[in-house]
Amino acid sequence: MGPTVRERLRAAARPRMIAVLAAFLIMAAVFARLGVWQLDRALSRGEARAQAAAERTERAAPVPLGSVLPPQTTFTSDLVGKHVTVTGTFESDQLLVTGRVVHGRTGALVLTPLRVAGTGAVLPVVQGWVSGVEDPAGTAPPPAGEVTVVGWLQVGEAAGRGGFPAGQTDAISPAELVNSWGGPIYTGYLVVDTIDGAPPAGMVALGPPGTTAGGVDWRNLGYALQWWLFGGFALALWWRMLGDEARERRAADAGDGGEPRPESDVRPEPHDDLGRAHPDGDRPERPDGVRPGPRDEAHSA
Structure with missing residues (x-):
C-alpha cells in the first residue's frame, strides 16, 4: 500500500x-x-x-460589392470589414436599431435599405449613430436619387426579441428585414464610410467594424x-x-531495514545423550576438566 x-x-x-x-x-x-x-x-x-x-482594412481601396458578395449568398468570415463600394437608391423605410453603445453612451443606429443597381436586391445600410432619438422621422433623411456608397461589410445579426414600436428594431437581421423591405436581400449589411464622397450628416460615423481574428x-x-x-x-x-x-x-x-544474520553464525543448541538440551546451554565437564563429546558420554553409560 x-x-x-x-x-x-x-x-x-x-x-x-x-x-x-x-x-x-x-x-x-x-x-x-x-x-x-x-x-x-x-x-x-x-x-x-x-x-x-484594421488599419490595413481602412486604407484598402474599396472593391465592387458584386465581386465579393452576391445577393442571398453565404456571408463568410473573411468578408467582415471588407471595404466595398456599391451604387443604388435609398428607400424611405428607415429604422432605428436601439440599444447600441458608442463612446460609452447608449443610442440607436440609423438603418436604411439601399436598392442596389443592377441586382435589384436590398442591402441594409447603417448610416451612423444618433442619441436621444426615438422616431426615424427625427433623423436626417437619406440622400435622394442614385448614390455611390463606400463602406465596410458586416455579417447580419440574429433575429431580435421583437415587440418594438413602429420604426424601431433591436437587431440588423436580414431574415427579419426581408419581411418589411422585400427581397431579394443581402446576408450582410454595410457600415457607411462615405455617401457620394461625404460622410452622412447629422450622425456619428462608426468606422470599420472590428474583427475577432488576431486577438x-x-x-x-x-x-x-x-x-x-x-x-x-x-x-x-x-x-x-x-x-x-x-x-x-x-x-x-517496521524493522525491515536490517540484513538477516548468516547461517554460519548460528550455533546449535547443546544436548545431552538423550537429546535433551542442557539448562545451562553447555555439556557437563568430566573430572579431568575435559567436556565429553557425544561419543564419550555413550561409553561412560
Missing part, C-alpha cells in the same frame, strides 16, 4: 523536506511569473496584430501554458519525494 496523506505530512515536517519545499516553491513562483509575462505578450501582440489588420498570439499563449505546467511539475515532484520519504520511514519503523 502506498503512503497515506498523514504519512506524507509527517515526512513534510522534517527539516530536509521543508528546505526542498522552499526551493520548489521558489521555482514554481518563478515559472508562474514567466507564464504571466508570456500571457501579457500574447495579448499585446494579438492586439497589435488586430490593430494593424491573441497563440505561440506566446503556448509558452505561458508551458511555464505553468513546469510550476505544477515542481510541486508534483515534491509530493512524490514525500512519498519516498514516508516509505523509507515506514520500512525503518
Whole structure:
C-alpha cells in the first residue's frame, strides 16, 4: 500500500523536506511569473496584430460589392470589414436599431435599405449613430436619387426579441428585414464610410467594424501554458519525494531495514545423550576438566 496523506505530512515536517519545499516553491513562483509575462505578450501582440489588420482594412481601396458578395449568398468570415463600394437608391423605410453603445453612451443606429443597381436586391445600410432619438422621422433623411456608397461589410445579426414600436428594431437581421423591405436581400449589411464622397450628416460615423481574428498570439499563449505546467511539475515532484520519504520511514519503523544474520553464525543448541538440551546451554565437564563429546558420554553409560 502506498503512503497515506498523514504519512506524507509527517515526512513534510522534517527539516530536509521543508528546505526542498522552499526551493520548489521558489521555482514554481518563478515559472508562474514567466507564464504571466508570456500571457501579457500574447495579448499585446494579438492586439497589435488586430490593430494593424484594421488599419490595413481602412486604407484598402474599396472593391465592387458584386465581386465579393452576391445577393442571398453565404456571408463568410473573411468578408467582415471588407471595404466595398456599391451604387443604388435609398428607400424611405428607415429604422432605428436601439440599444447600441458608442463612446460609452447608449443610442440607436440609423438603418436604411439601399436598392442596389443592377441586382435589384436590398442591402441594409447603417448610416451612423444618433442619441436621444426615438422616431426615424427625427433623423436626417437619406440622400435622394442614385448614390455611390463606400463602406465596410458586416455579417447580419440574429433575429431580435421583437415587440418594438413602429420604426424601431433591436437587431440588423436580414431574415427579419426581408419581411418589411422585400427581397431579394443581402446576408450582410454595410457600415457607411462615405455617401457620394461625404460622410452622412447629422450622425456619428462608426468606422470599420472590428474583427475577432488576431486577438491573441497563440505561440506566446503556448509558452505561458508551458511555464505553468513546469510550476505544477515542481510541486508534483515534491509530493512524490514525500512519498519516498514516508516509505523509507515506514520500512525503518517496521524493522525491515536490517540484513538477516548468516547461517554460519548460528550455533546449535547443546544436548545431552538423550537429546535433551542442557539448562545451562553447555555439556557437563568430566573430572579431568575435559567436556565429553557425544561419543564419550555413550561409553561412560
